[in-house]
Amino acid sequence: MKDLEDRQERIDNLKGMGCSRKRVEDARFTQGKGNYVDDVNLPGMLHGDFVRSPYAHARVKSINIDAAMALDGVVAVLTAKDLEPLALHWMPTLAGDKQMVLADGKVLFQGQEVAFVVAKDHYIAADAVELVEVEYEELPVLVDPFEALQSDVVLREDIKDEKEGAHGPRRHHNHIFLWEEGDKEATEQVLDEAEVVAEEMVYYHRTHPCPLEPCGSVASMDKINGKLTLWGTFQAPHVVRTVASILSGIEEHNIRVISPDIGGGFGNKVGVYPGYVCSIVATIVTGQPVKWIEDRMENLMATAFARDYWMKGKISATKEGKITGLHCHVTADHGAFDACADPTKFPAGFFHICTGSYDIPVAYVGVDGVYTNKAPGGVAYRCSFRVTEAAYFIERMIEVLAMELNMDAAELRRINFIKADQFPYQSALGWEYDSGDYHTAWDKALAAVGYDDLRAEQAQRVEDFKAGKTRKLLGIGLTHFTEIVGAGPVKNCDILGMGMFDSCEIRIHPTGSAIARLGTISQGQGHATTFAQILASEIGLSADSITIEEGDTDTAPYGLGTYGSRSTPVAGAATAMAGRKIRAKAQMIAAYLLEVHDNDLEWDVDRFVVKGAPERFKTMKDIAYAAYNQAIPGVEPGLEAVSYYDPPNMTYPFGAYICVMEVDVDTGEHEIRQFYALDDCGTRINPMVIEGQVHGGLTEALAIAMGQEIAYDDMGNCKTGTLMDFFIPTAVETPHYTTDHTETPSPHHPIGAKGVGESPNVGGVPAFSNAVHDAFRAFGLRQSHMPHDHWRIWKIASDLGLHG
Ligand code: MCN
Ligand code: CUM
Known part of the structure; x- marks a missing residue:
């Protein structure tokens, strides 16, 4: 009985899977000690703000930046013309299309980015935005997709004549793709012959996730060492690093992307926005760190719906x-x-x-x-x-x-x-x-x-x-x-060509505590709490002794980020698999310490026990210490593991x-x-x-x-x-x-x-x-x-x- 109680106590101490463990991140969130993008403040940092279009569809006839540049404290005003020589006036989207970073000849929606003002502080930048003079010529507006498919009005002049899009043929200048799945003929036949058919138009309206914290970024180019550091509201920091490298030509190891605390993502922070690109260009141009933080109206009007x-x-x-x-x-x-x-x-x-x-x-x-x-x-x-x-x-x-x-x-x-x-x-x-x-x-x-x-x-x-x-x-x-x-399975899911696996890397410290780093990034979901619980159950160390770290591409293994409720199915699986690698090595160490064969040991909650001799055991803490302080024949020192997990389904x-x-x-x-x-x-x-x-x-x-x-x-x-x-x-x-x-x-x-x-x-x-x-x-x-x-x-x- 006593043994059973002891065992239950050992299980409880782990705070592993199935436990309603309190969220460890909440201590800082509830006391105003979170570290969000807007909390990043660097010496000499400049602030960017956008001139945005008041029109939904208009030709941009001219942009005059003279008055804005004349304002004290304004450092630069970027327009598409400035980005064009760098081939950054357009950027690829995650869906195989391309998007204007700054208005190139025309604007296509209300709130579209037209010019990027960079100034000594945010207030000066906002004042300067008002001083940029843009001359527009209004064009007919299409807000109804059914009408758009009939209309002579061409929205995307850049691809007006392209008959092939990223997802097959386009049948009209405002058409993007037709994507089909299933057996059309067989379905139509069944419907024709059916006893009962119900028909309806179901509309799911346009909405927006509206996280508490809007989107933003801080870019800092260190010209001496050739390193670009980018803090931002990114749900997929590694993908941002890869895209930033491809777009800027800066080698990937010289780019460090950091997602600090994120005040709610809800999908809003999966996409790549012009603000991120402009903050990068601006730091390269000015040689100073540049911050861009959108306000609530900009977030609602111009980011992912x-x-x-x-x-x-x-x-x-x-x-x-x-x-x-x-x-x-x-x-x-x-x-x-x-x-x-x-x-x-x-x-x-x-x-x-x-x-x-x-x-x-x-x-x-x-x-x-x-x-x-x-x-x-x-x-x-x-x-x-x-x-x-x-x-x-x-x-x-x-x-x-x-x-x-x-x-x-x-x-x-x-x-x-x-x-x-x-x-x-x-x-x-x-x-x-x-x-x-x-x-x-x-x-x-x-x-x-x-x-x-x-x-x-x-x-x-x-x-x-x-x-x-x-x-x-x-x-x-x-x-x-x-x-x-x-x-998802890498064989059929990717973002911009990067397969959608995920990852976990674990280091066990000599005294039996650990750090695990993942390719995902919490925006409020509580990963620091829950991923430690998976590991606790797998490796027998208390969740309280395990730090979970995400979001820094210099330290975390490559992963595809957090959206589509994929963290538990993919990174959670990687975490369990990495834990099992740790346990496999721990078993060899325990066998050496106990002078028995590997197969004579069995795992029990937090220790390896000699089969049939329950008083002979080594806890994971004992094993961790031995991994660092003893020479074990045939076993490398240290206790670390990494897993890249590609889910089968x-x-x-x-x-x-x-x-x-x-x-x-x-x-x-x-x-x-x-x-x-x-x-x-x-x-x-x-x-x-x-x-x-x-x-x-x-x-x-x-x-x-x-x-x-x-x-x-x-x-x-x-x-x-x-x-x-x-x-x-x-x-x-x-x-x-x-x-x-x-x-x-x-x-x-x-x-x-x-x-x-x-x-x-x-x-x-x-x-x-x-x-x-x-x-x-x-x-x-x-x-x-x-x-x-x-x-x-x-x-x-x-x-x-x-x-x-
Ligand atoms: N969990 C669990 N047991 C399971 C499944 C999940 O205990 N069987 C826990 C996980 O350990 C994790 C949380 O539940 O702490 C959510 O896990 P999961 O379902 O894997 O989802 P992700 O972590 O990938 O989060 C993404 C998902 C998405 S896509 C949106 S959108 C959304 C959501 O999470 N955004 C959120 N929930 C959110 N919650 C907050 N607070 N903030 C957001 O931005
Ligand atoms: Cu689609 S909203 Mo969630 O996947 O970040």
Whole structure:
């Protein structure tokens, strides 16, 4: 008994996997001791600021910088003309397109970068921005992607005549690509012959992740040593180093990229922005360090947006509700430049996960990418590469089909789920789902909310409404989503040609503590806490004795960064594998110390024990010390390991979410009575961190579904460039969430873990939106576009004739 207690104590001391260990990074975050890009201050540092276009589409006739240069404290004003000799007036995007760094002849969206002012302080730079005189000639504006595909107006004059784009043929001057997956003919045939077909246009509006900290960088060129150091808000610092080297011609070992603390990324900080390039050019030109930090309006107007997908769907089924086929055509508004951050092969990301959690025998998707006069960027906001769009699409189509069939939507889902024994499951659109158990999760969720009673209450509410006894309707928003995260196998996923593996390097110190460095970078996800837990369980040292370091390319092994919920599936796997290498070497050392054969030892929590002789053991601490102080025949001194992990497949987390919402027909206001979220992310490393990720992602989903939008008027003016107009939920709007889980480990991941960071956003948006739709289902509402703000909900009621 005593031994068992001892053993449990040793396990507890590790604070390893499964432990709700408190976040070690929060001590500095909650006490104002974080170190963000804007905290980097160097001697002689200059400050850059942009002149931006007030027009969405205009020719730049002239730029006069004389008055700005005359202002005391202004050091330089850069325009495209200055960057052209360096071939830096345009830059490649992550999607195979190119983008203007500074306006070259014309501007294509409101807020586009036109000139870069460099001054002694930020205030002088801002004043000088006002003094730069730019003469514009307005051009016709295209904000509607359908119109853009018909229009004679040429947006991208630089590629006007190019018939071939980065992703195949272009059929119009404003067309970027047509990307297709699945069997079109077979799908169309199934739809033609189907007993029941539901058809709908599902729009997922344009939004923006709006992290607390906007984007920024500090570039410092040391001309004597030829070294460039670049601090910045980078979700993928190594990729930035490689791109900076290719663009500038500076050898890669002479560039050091540092992502310090990041105040929220949410995808906003994956892309490469003109500000980064201009700060680099400016430090090279002036010989002084140069800082660029954007303000809130610039962040909302000019950096990565998300979604803007018009998804036309057709879904077919038998009369009994067995789905037979799915057809989807997307018109994707990419804005002025295709600057999506998706793997090269996938211009629409992983949108073809849009068959969702359902066993659909045949399917087809086609995505048309289109240029318009809006900000570029395209991938952001807990999206896992367009999976949010896919999940919203299929979860709306299921609801519409349920209406068409006059069937309960929970039951329709249940009869179409992929069954547990079908995994690994080959989807009609080409994915191999690694694992899942959807029925168990679904039943648990329905039971937890008392689904049948809710439906009865809802039916009664409709009766009461019709009898004039209430003006509030009840909506039950159902969602069962399947995520695809952990890009990805190097054979089919890359960013700008760099394969999407990830890495971990571990050094054990003589006294039995350690540092591990990873190729990923936390922006708030708590990596310093959770990756130490993986290692603690693997190598038997307490998580409290392990430092996790990320984000400095001079010290961290090459990795592809943090987005697409890939850190746990890829770098987490690398961490476990590197830990296992440490343990393998430790076993040899222990065998020598205990004078037994390697095979006579077994691992137990934090030590190697001689089989059959439990009193004879060496702890990992003993072994670490021996690695440095003893000559061990045939074994090199030291205890270090590195792993570069190329995952064999992606991981497929899933979840069942239910939102119960009251909707006021007269005011359009809503109240969320209950929100239940069951997530399955395989093996759980830190339940508390997972819960935090889910709460945050659900709140962002609430924002998107219920009010948040980047909206433009017909002239391409961004109508939501401030937080007065762009909805950010506070504690007041945020409901209580009930979280729950099932645990279906990934069969190919060394510790069975799947990602979770994006799940709540992927599943949350359709749950909120379905609740709104469901409230009006009895009155015939099929589809109403998000965001469901008060006015839009009021308008639904009005259009349905519910205002009497
Ligand atoms: N985790 C766990 N057990 C699992 C899976 C994950 O304990 N089975 C923990 C991880 O150890 C990690 C966290 O949950 O601490 C998130 O892990 P993961 O799902 O691998 O996602 P990433 O770390 O790759 O983070 C990216 C993801 C994305 S793409 C966006 S967008 C987003 C999100 O994370 N941005 C965030 N969550 C965010 N949270 C904060 N606070 N700030 C952001 O910018
Ligand atoms: Cu697409 S938002 Mo996250 O992948 O950084």
